[in-house]
Amino acid sequence: xxxxxxxxxxxxxxxxxxxxxxxxxxxxxxxxxxxxxxxxxxxxxxxxxxxxxxxxxxxxxxxxxxxxxxxxxxxxxxxxxxxxxxxxxxxxxxxxxxxxxxxxxxxxxxxxxxxxxxxxxxxxxxxxxxxxxxxxxxxxxxxxxxxxxxxxxxxxxxxxxxxxxxxxxxxxxxxx
Numbered sequence: 001x002x003x004x005x006x007x008x009x010x011x012x013x014x015x016x017x018x019x020x021x022x023x024x025x026x027x028x029x030x031x032x033x034x035x036x037x038x039x040x041x042x043x044x045x046x047x048x049x050x051x052x053x054x055x056x057x058x059x060x061x062x063x064x065x066x067x068x069x070x071x072x073x074x075x076x077x078x079x080x081x082x083x084x085x086x087x088x089x090x091x092x093x094x095x096x097x098x099x100x101x102x103x104x105x106x107x108x109x110x111x112x113x114x115x116x117x118x119x120x121x122x123x124x125x126x127x128x129x130x131x132x133x134x135x136x137x138x139x140x141x142x143x144x145x146x147x148x149x150x151x152x153x154x155x156x157x158x159x160x161x162x163x164x165x166x167x168x169x170x171x172x173x174x175x176x
Contacts (some may be wrong), residue, residue, distance in 0.1 A: 041099075
Protein backbone atom coordinates (compact mmCIF):
# COMPACT_ATOMS: atom_id res chain seq x y z
CA UNK A 1 0.00 0.00 0.00
CA UNK A 2 1.41 3.35 -0.93
CA UNK A 3 1.99 5.51 2.11
CA UNK A 4 1.10 8.64 0.16
CA UNK A 5 -2.55 7.59 0.34
CA UNK A 6 -2.33 7.54 4.13
CA UNK A 7 -0.32 10.72 4.51
CA UNK A 8 -1.44 13.21 1.88
CA UNK A 9 -5.12 12.43 2.38
CA UNK A 10 -4.88 14.01 5.81
CA UNK A 11 -2.79 17.01 4.75
CA UNK A 12 -4.37 20.29 3.73
CA UNK A 13 -3.73 22.13 0.48
CA UNK A 14 -1.68 24.59 2.58
CA UNK A 15 0.51 21.67 3.76
CA UNK A 16 1.12 20.63 0.15
CA UNK A 17 2.04 24.21 -0.80
CA UNK A 18 4.51 24.26 2.11
CA UNK A 19 6.07 21.00 0.85
CA UNK A 20 6.67 22.55 -2.56
CA UNK A 21 8.34 25.56 -0.93
CA UNK A 22 10.79 23.69 1.33
CA UNK A 23 11.11 20.33 -0.40
CA UNK A 24 14.02 19.62 -2.72
CA UNK A 25 14.03 17.15 -5.57
CA UNK A 26 16.88 14.62 -5.67
CA UNK A 27 17.68 11.89 -8.18
CA UNK A 28 19.09 8.66 -6.76
CA UNK A 29 21.04 6.53 -9.24
CA UNK A 30 20.78 2.72 -9.53
CA UNK A 31 22.55 0.89 -6.65
CA UNK A 32 22.96 4.18 -4.74
CA UNK A 33 21.77 4.10 -1.14
CA UNK A 34 19.12 6.58 -0.06
CA UNK A 35 19.17 5.28 3.51
CA UNK A 36 21.86 3.21 5.21
CA UNK A 37 21.76 1.24 8.43
CA UNK A 38 23.22 3.08 11.43
CA UNK A 39 23.87 6.31 9.51
CA UNK A 40 21.97 9.29 10.89
CA UNK A 41 19.04 10.26 8.76
CA UNK A 42 18.15 13.95 8.54
CA UNK A 43 15.31 13.83 6.00
CA UNK A 44 12.04 12.22 5.05
CA UNK A 45 11.66 11.18 1.41
CA UNK A 46 8.57 11.08 -0.82
CA UNK A 47 9.24 8.80 -3.80
CA UNK A 48 8.13 10.55 -7.00
CA UNK A 49 9.35 7.95 -9.48
CA UNK A 50 11.53 4.87 -9.73
CA UNK A 51 12.00 1.87 -7.46
CA UNK A 52 13.91 1.11 -4.29
CA UNK A 53 14.72 -2.09 -2.47
CA UNK A 54 14.55 -2.17 1.33
CA UNK A 55 17.13 -4.56 2.76
CA UNK A 56 17.97 -5.81 6.22
CA UNK A 57 21.46 -4.99 7.49
CA UNK A 58 22.68 -8.34 6.11
CA UNK A 59 21.36 -7.57 2.61
CA UNK A 60 18.15 -9.65 2.62
CA UNK A 61 15.31 -8.01 0.67
CA UNK A 62 12.46 -6.94 2.94
CA UNK A 63 10.34 -4.93 0.51
CA UNK A 64 10.30 -3.08 -2.78
CA UNK A 65 9.24 0.56 -2.78
CA UNK A 66 7.97 2.61 -5.72
CA UNK A 67 6.34 5.91 -6.58
CA UNK A 68 4.01 7.16 -3.88
CA UNK A 69 5.89 5.76 -0.91
CA UNK A 70 7.44 7.71 1.93
CA UNK A 71 10.78 6.67 3.39
CA UNK A 72 12.60 7.68 6.56
CA UNK A 73 9.48 8.39 8.60
CA UNK A 74 10.32 5.81 11.27
CA UNK A 75 13.73 7.34 12.00
CA UNK A 76 12.09 10.76 12.14
CA UNK A 77 9.41 9.69 14.62
CA UNK A 78 11.67 7.55 16.81
CA UNK A 79 14.74 9.79 16.50
CA UNK A 80 16.77 6.62 15.98
CA UNK A 81 19.27 5.42 13.40
CA UNK A 82 17.84 3.45 10.46
CA UNK A 83 17.77 -0.33 10.86
CA UNK A 84 17.43 -1.05 7.14
CA UNK A 85 19.16 -0.06 3.94
CA UNK A 86 17.20 1.50 1.08
CA UNK A 87 18.90 1.20 -2.30
CA UNK A 88 17.71 2.44 -5.70
CA UNK A 89 16.96 -0.33 -8.19
CA UNK A 90 16.64 2.19 -11.00
CA UNK A 91 17.10 5.95 -11.34
CA UNK A 92 14.57 7.38 -8.90
CA UNK A 93 13.36 10.85 -7.97
CA UNK A 94 12.43 11.82 -4.43
CA UNK A 95 11.24 14.92 -2.61
CA UNK A 96 13.56 15.57 0.34
CA UNK A 97 12.03 17.17 3.44
CA UNK A 98 14.66 17.91 6.09
CA UNK A 99 13.82 17.06 9.69
CA UNK A 100 14.70 20.63 10.65
CA UNK A 101 12.00 22.00 8.32
CA UNK A 102 9.48 19.45 9.59
CA UNK A 103 10.13 20.37 13.22
CA UNK A 104 9.96 24.10 12.43
CA UNK A 105 6.62 23.55 10.69
CA UNK A 106 5.34 21.63 13.73
CA UNK A 107 6.21 24.61 15.95
CA UNK A 108 4.50 27.17 13.73
CA UNK A 109 1.52 25.05 12.73
CA UNK A 110 0.24 22.60 15.36
CA UNK A 111 -2.52 21.53 12.98
CA UNK A 112 0.09 20.24 10.53
CA UNK A 113 1.79 18.33 13.34
CA UNK A 114 -1.53 16.73 14.34
CA UNK A 115 -2.35 15.80 10.74
CA UNK A 116 1.13 14.36 10.17
CA UNK A 117 1.11 12.18 13.28
CA UNK A 118 -2.47 11.02 12.71
CA UNK A 119 -1.63 9.98 9.16
CA UNK A 120 1.56 8.19 10.26
CA UNK A 121 -0.23 6.39 13.09
CA UNK A 122 -2.99 5.19 10.74
CA UNK A 123 -0.43 3.97 8.24
CA UNK A 124 1.65 2.14 10.86
CA UNK A 125 -1.49 0.58 12.33
CA UNK A 126 -2.53 -0.62 8.89
CA UNK A 127 0.93 -2.06 8.24
CA UNK A 128 0.96 -3.85 11.61
CA UNK A 129 -2.52 -5.28 11.04
CA UNK A 130 -1.51 -6.53 7.58
CA UNK A 131 1.74 -8.05 8.82
CA UNK A 132 0.09 -9.69 11.83
CA UNK A 133 -2.61 -11.19 9.65
CA UNK A 134 -0.09 -12.49 7.16
CA UNK A 135 2.06 -14.05 9.85
CA UNK A 136 -0.97 -15.64 11.49
CA UNK A 137 -2.00 -17.22 8.17
CA UNK A 138 1.40 -18.50 7.05
CA UNK A 139 3.67 -21.17 8.36
CA UNK A 140 6.86 -19.18 8.73
CA UNK A 141 9.20 -21.91 9.93
CA UNK A 142 11.71 -22.64 7.22
CA UNK A 143 10.00 -20.30 4.75
CA UNK A 144 11.30 -17.01 3.52
CA UNK A 145 8.54 -14.43 3.86
CA UNK A 146 7.44 -12.62 0.74
CA UNK A 147 7.75 -8.83 0.71
CA UNK A 148 4.81 -7.15 2.40
CA UNK A 149 1.78 -6.01 0.38
CA UNK A 150 -0.92 -4.08 2.17
CA UNK A 151 -4.65 -3.65 1.79
CA UNK A 152 -6.30 -0.26 2.03
CA UNK A 153 -8.01 0.35 5.38
CA UNK A 154 -11.47 1.96 5.52
CA UNK A 155 -10.11 5.17 7.05
CA UNK A 156 -7.79 5.68 4.09
CA UNK A 157 -10.48 4.89 1.50
CA UNK A 158 -12.32 8.08 2.39
CA UNK A 159 -9.16 10.12 1.74
CA UNK A 160 -7.81 8.25 -1.29
CA UNK A 161 -9.05 10.53 -4.07
CA UNK A 162 -7.80 13.77 -2.51
CA UNK A 163 -4.49 12.09 -1.63
CA UNK A 164 -4.01 10.97 -5.23
CA UNK A 165 -4.76 14.45 -6.52
CA UNK A 166 -2.29 16.00 -4.07
CA UNK A 167 0.42 13.50 -4.98
CA UNK A 168 -0.12 14.23 -8.68
CA UNK A 169 0.30 17.95 -7.96
CA UNK A 170 3.60 17.25 -6.17
CA UNK A 171 4.82 15.10 -9.07
CA UNK A 172 3.90 17.81 -11.58
CA UNK A 173 5.52 20.57 -9.52
CA UNK A 174 8.79 18.70 -8.99
CA UNK A 175 8.89 17.44 -12.59
CA UNK A 176 9.03 20.93 -14.06
